Amino acid sequence: MPEVAVTDARGTDAERNAVADAIAIQSPGLITFDAIGPALTFDGDRIARSGAERIFNRRHLLLPVLHAVRDAVGYISEGGANEIAEALQVPPAEVFGVASFYELFTFEQPEAADVVHVCDDTACRIQGANGLIDELRADGVVVHGSPCLGLCEQAPAAFVQRTGQQHVSVRTATKPAVDAALAGQVTVPIAPVPQPSDALTLLARVHDAAAVDYEGYVSTGGYEALANAVTMTPAEVIEQIGDSGLTGRGGAAFPTGFKWSAVAGEDGPRHLVVNADESEPGTFKDRVIMEHDPYSLIEAMTIAGYAMGAEQGWIYIRGEYPEATRSLKSAIAEARSKAMLGDDVGGYSSQGNGFRFDIELRMGAGAYICGEETALLNSIEGYRGEPRNKPPFPTTNGLFGRPTAINNVETMVNVNQIMLLGGEGFAQRGAGRSTGTKLFCLSGHVRVPGVYEVTYGATLREVIDLAGGPVGDLRAILMGGAAGSFIGADMLDVPLTIEASREHGFSLGSGVIMLLNDSVDFDDFVARIAQFFRDESCGQCVPCRVGTVRQSESLLRIREKGAAVETERVLLDDFAKVMADASICGLGHTASGAILSAFDLGLIGASS
Amino acid sequence: MFGAGGGTVSYEEIETTDLIIMWGSNAREAHPIFFHHALAGIRNGAKMISVDPRRSQTAKFADLWLGLNVGTDIALANGVGRYILDHDLQNDDFIAHSTQGIDAYRDSLEEWTLARTAEVTGLPEYAIAELAEAYATAESAQICWTLGITEHHTGAENVMALCNLALLTGHVGRYGSGLVPVRGQNNVQGGGDMGALPNKLTGFQDIEDDEIRAKFEAAWECTIPAKPGKHLTLMFEAMETGELTTIFCIGENPADSEADINHARKLLEGLDMLVVQDIFLTRTAELADVVLPASAGWAETEGTVTNSERRVQRSRKALDPPGEAKDDLEIINLIAERMAPGWGNPTAEEMWDELRTVSPMHGGMSWERLEEHGGLQWPCPTLDHPGTLFLHGWLWADDLEGREPAPFTVNVWRPHVDLIDEDFPLLMTTGRVLDSYNTGVQSDGYNSPIRSGEALDMNPDDAAVLGVSTGSRVEVSSRRATIDMTIRVQPDLPVGLTFTTYHFPDTTDTNQLTIEAWDKKSGTAEFKATAINVRPKVEASNNA
Amino acid sequence: MTATSRPSAERPISPVGERQVAIRTKVTVSIDGTDVSVLEGQTVLDACTAAGVDTPTICYGPTVTPVNACRVCVVEVEGSRTLVPSCSRPAEEGMVVTTDSDKVMHSRKMVLEFLGTSSDVSQADDIMGWIDDYDADLGRYDEATTQRMTDEVKIEDDLYIRAYDRCVLCYKCVEACGEDAQWTFAIAMSGRGFDSRISTEFGVTLPDSACVYCGNCVAVCPTNALQFKTEFDLRKMADWRPEDQTITQTVCSYCGVGCNLDLHVQDNAIVKVTSPSDHSITHGNLCVKGRFGYQYVQNRPSA
Ligand SMILES: Cc1cc2nc3c(=O)[nH]c(=O)nc-3n(C[C@H](O)[C@H](O)[C@H](O)COP(=O)(O)O)c2cc1C
Ligand code: SF4
C-alpha cells in the first residue's frame, strides 16, 4: 500500500478525536488482531513502519471509524474522510467508496443534527407511514423515507439518527413520539411476544425483565447449556447439532451441523459470525431476542466457538437497531467481566477443557445486502458490502479469508436448547427437516401483531389464530418478506414446515407472515417492494443492478400510467429470469418472486 | 566484476521473492513498471525494506524504512555484514564453496559494530539489526538499487559493498534471489552491451585482452588501441588539460546534465570542434560547431535496446522523422562513407548480424527470434538457447562450472566530499519525479497534470527555522554557485536534508550547485550530496 | 502470474532453494458435448476457448482479477442451480458445460439489453456486435420511463477524459488502478446499485486526486468511457480513423525497464499508446511517461 495521498481538506478536532478514540477503544472483543500495530508508525524522522500487512490488518476498523465520525459531527466531511484515510492508511477514494455504499452516511453538512428515518415500507406503508412523513415534514423535521426498520409489529416505525447523542427507535410512531425522541427521550422496549412464558421455549425469558442482567440470566437457567457443552468434546457438540436437525433460520434453511463440521474440519484460525442484520421487510424476531435475552445469544455463540475451535466471534447488527445494540453491548461487557468471555471462558481450564472466546460487535449502516453472508463479511473487513462470488464458500474462505461459520441469531439460540435437550431430544419437536420451534413475525392486518413461537408443523391458520386472526377481509399474505412471495387464503391450512411450504410454492424464509386485507392498494404495495430491491441492490452485477431498476420502472408504469399489465408482464418475466439465473447473490435471485406472485394472484392492476 | 554488467535476475522473480530491499532506489517514480513487479511480490506476501535518506514514494510502500545519512551506504552495508557474521547468520556452505576472500572481508568489518554503524548512518541500532536479520534469514531476497547508490563518488564501492552481502548469505545465482541494478535510462544497458564503455568492446569484452582485441581487429579490419578510453568525467578533465580538443557527442546533453555545470559549459565552449548529433537543439547543441539532426531512436528508426533484466528487444520505426533529420545509423554511415569510401549503407539488421558474430552473448539473438519471443535475455549464445533468466547460477554448481569463486571485496567508507559546515548547513540530494525525466527535453513535451515544477523540498522543522513555507522564494548557494528556488515543505525528509530534481534546467539550473566529485571506477558524478545554504529572498515589494 | 506457473522447462530451476512448485495436472471438461483438457486452475472460459466456443466477456480481462460482475459470459454447468460465470469459475474434472442453451442465450441477451439501455455503448465495438448476435432488443424499452446513466463528460486535463455515461461499471479500471497493477487507488466504486459510479474521493477532479496518469485504467476500459484526449478530440472533429491507423510495437524511450509500446499512428502522428497485455514486462501497463510522454517527437516546428 502506498502511503495515502489526500486532498488538502483537514478534519476538525472533533473529527480527529472521533477517529483516534474509535481506533483506540472500538475493539474490546478482538483477541487476535492487535499484535501487528497501527497502519503507519514513526520512530523519529528516520524510521517508519507500514506496509501491506499492517494496513490490511487495520482495514476492518473502517466501518466503526466511519460510524464514530458520523455520530460525532452528523456526516462524513471530506476533511473527516481524510483523517480516516490517514489513520487507517486506506486510500481516500476507497474510504468514500465504502462510506457511500451505506444509507446512514451522508457527505454534506446535514440540515439538522438529528435525522428521522421513517419507515415507509410494507407494514408501515399500510399503517399510515406516508401520512406521518407528511406531518413531520410540514413541521420542518428532516425526514428520510426508510426501508423496513424491523419494528413492523409496532408500525409505523421510525429511527432517529442523532448527532453526539444516542440513536433511538420510535415504535408506533406519531408526531409527538418523534418529537419526544428528538428531545432526548429513550425507548424502553417491551417484548412484543403475546404468548405466555409457558408456551415459549426460545423466547421463554423475554417476559422476565431481570433476564437482561447477568444474574437474572443465570438464575433462569442461563449458562447451563454451556456447562453441558463442555462436558462433551467439541466434536461431540457438533454431532449433537447434527442430530438435532437444526436448520438455518436466516432464510436458506441450510443444516447448521453441516456448516459447523465443515468449518471445524479446516485449519484455524476460524471465525464465528452471527448475522444480526435483520433487514428483510417484515422480519423482527432477532431484534426481540437481542433486546430481551442478549445472554442467550452470547452463550450460544460461546458454545459454537468451543465446538468449532473458533476463538473469535462477531456479531454484525444492523445500524438501525439502537436498543438491541445497547443491550448486546452491555451484556458482552458484563459477560467479559464475569470471565464468561475471554482467555479462559468460565474458568473451564481448571476442568481440563478450557478455551478462549470473545465477541466483537459490529454495526451495519443501512444496507439490506449486508445481510447476505458474504456481503456481511466484506462489510466487516472494511470493504463495500458487495457479495462475493461462490464458490469458494465462507466455510473455507470466509472472514479475512479464514474458515467461517455464519449463522442467524435465531439459529444460534437454538443451540442452547440442543445442549439442554440433546440433539435427539431437540428433534422430538417437529419432523423431517423441520425440527424444533420456529419464530414467526406477524404483522400487517392482524389483530395482535408480534413474534410467535410454534413448533414446526402448525398450520398457517393456527398461527394466525394465535395472533387473534386477520383484521378485515384477508386478501393475501406476504410470506418470507420481500424476498418471499404472496399467497392467498387457500393456503391457510398448509402446515408451516420447510417441506410443505416448498411443496406449495412458497418459502418460510425468515418467518415473515404479513397479512394484507382488501384495503391495500397492491399496485402501490408491490411497487414499493420493487423499489426496495432497486434501492438495495449492491449494483455489482448487471442482471440485478439494472434488472431491479427495469422491474421497478415497469411497476411504476402500471401504478402511475396505467400501463397494460399483460405487456409489462412479458418484460417482467424476462427480467425475472435473468435475475434468477445470472445474478451473483440471493438478492437478485429473489428480487422478482414476490412481484410475479402478486401478478399470479391477480393483485396487480385490479384497482384500475 | 561480480554484480556488474547486468541485473542478475528477471523482473518476474521479484514477484515470488520473500524480501525486497530497495536500497537507494525510488523505483516507484523512476522505474514504475519494474515496481509493478515488486508490488506483485508484495501482493504475494513479500516484505519490503527501503533504505533511502528520503522517505520516497517507494519507501512509503515498505514495511520498514531506514532513513540513513546521505553517503553512508557502505557504512550500513558493512555494519549489516558484521552483524550477520557476529550472529552467525551467514551461509557458511555457500561461502566455503562459492566465494573467496572472506577473511579479509571479515577483518575489514572490524570497525563496523552496531554502535559505530548507528553513529555514522544516523539509524537506531535495532533497525540495522532488523535489516540484517531480515536479509540473512529470508528464504529468497533481492537488493535493488538505482542512482541513489551509484551517483556517489564511491558509487562502485557502494555496489560492491551490497554484493558482499549477497555473497555472505547466498542471495544470488538462484531463482528469486539476486542483485538488481535498475537502469536509469532506456538503453544504458544496451549501450554497455554494444561496447559504449571506455574499457569494453561489444558484449562486455575486455579491451585489454589481446585475444579479444585480435578477434575484433580481424572482423573489423582495423587496429584497436590496447588501452581503455575515457569516460565522461575523465573527458572533461582532459578538456581541462587541453588533451582533448574535439568531441562528437551523440544524444547526450552534458551542458545541462553534468555536475558543476558552469565549469562544464566553459570547457565545452573552449573545444576546437564540437559536433552534436541529437533530435533536439539542446544546450550542448547550441554550443556546437556542427549539429546533425537525428531521429528519435525508439519511434523513427529500427534497432534494438536492452533493458535492466538484460532483455534485448526490437525497437521499430513508426513515424517518419521531421525535415532533414536522418536515422542515426544513416548519419554514421554517411560519415563513414566519407572516411572510407565503399562503406555503404548497411541496415540495422545487417549491423546486428555482424555484431552477433563477435559478441557471443548475443549470438543466438536473430532478428526473427527477438520478434518471436518478445525479446531475449543475454547471455543467449546460440540459436537454440532460450536466453538466461538469472545470472551466476554457476555459483551453485558443484564445480563452479570451472570458474574462480566469487571474491569478497573490501570497501572503505569515506564521507561524501561536500561536507556541511556553519556556512553550508544543509545537505541537498537530487532525484527524479514520476512524470519528468532527466533534463526535461523529452518530458517537457507533454502537459502533465501532476507536474509541480522545480522546488527545493525541505523538512517542516528546517523550514520553520528559516522562516519559510511552501511557495517561498529562496536563494540557494553551494560552494560553487547561487541560484533562486522555490520551497516546498515536505515532511518526508529528515531534518537537515533537502531534495530537488534536475528536470527543469531552463527555470532552475540545479546542476550549477552540485559538485564534480566523481567515482573513479564508473565515472559517475556525485549528484547525491551537496552542501547548501538557503536564504529567504527579500521581496522587492517590501520597499514599496 | 502465480508462483505455480513457473519454473518450467524453459525457465531453469536453481539448484538450491528452489520454491515449491505445484505440479499442475490437467482436467477434462465437456463443452457442449466436446471434451477438452485444460490445466487445473484454468477457467471454464479457457475451456470454452479451447473448445473453439466464442464467449462474450466484458468485465473479464487477461490482466485484471475477475470481479465476475457483468455476467455476460455465463454458461450452464450441470449440477448448478444458477448459471455460472465462465470467466472466473475454475474448470473441474468432469464438468459438463452448456454454452448455447435457452437459459444461457436469454441471460446474455438480457444483460446486453440492460447495458444497452443504461449506458451509451456506441463506442464499445464488442458490445455492439453482441447486441446484434444475441438479438438484444433495445427498442422494447419505453424511453421516457427508462433510466440511463446521464453523466456529463469530465474533461479535466490534456491526457484523458472520463465519460461515465458510457460506463458499464465493469470495475476493470478500479482493479487496474488498485492491486492488479498500479496500487494508486485513485478511483473506486462509490454509491450503490444503479447509482454506483466510478469516482475519486468526494468526486474531486483527477488532478486533485491521487491519480498519477498512468492511463492503465484507460487501457482496460471496454467502452471508451475512459478515453485518451487525443482520441476524444479527433472523434469530436470526426477525424478518428482507426482503419487508417498503423500500430507499431517499439520500446519506451525513458527509463531502463524497457516497456513495450504499441504506437497507434494516424497521419504520421502518434494518437494513442498502449502496451501488449501479454508481454512479460508490462502486462499492458505503462507509466505516465511511456503512455503520454511521446509528444516531443511530434512537437514539430512546421505544425
Ligand atoms: C439479500 C440477502 C439478505 C439477507 N439478510 C439476512 C439477514 O438479515 N439475517 C440473516 O440471518 N440472514 C440473512 N440472509 C441469509 C444469509 O445470507 C445466510 O444464509 C444466513 O445468515 C445463514 O445463517 P443460517 O444458516 O443460520 O440461517 C440474507 C440473504 C440475502 C441473499
Ligand atoms: S444480485 Fe444484486 S445484490 Fe447480489 S451481487 Fe448482484 S447486484 Fe449485488
Ligand code: SF4
Ligand atoms: S490514470 Fe492510473 S492512477 Fe490515474 S486513475 Fe487511471 S489507473 Fe489510476
Ligand code: SF4
Ligand atoms: S470506466 Fe470503463 S473500465 Fe471503468 S468501470 Fe466503467 S466501463 Fe469499466
Ligand code: FES
Ligand atoms: S418496520 Fe416498517 S415495514 Fe418493518
Ligand code: FES
Ligand atoms: S466477463 Fe465473466 S462476469 Fe463479466
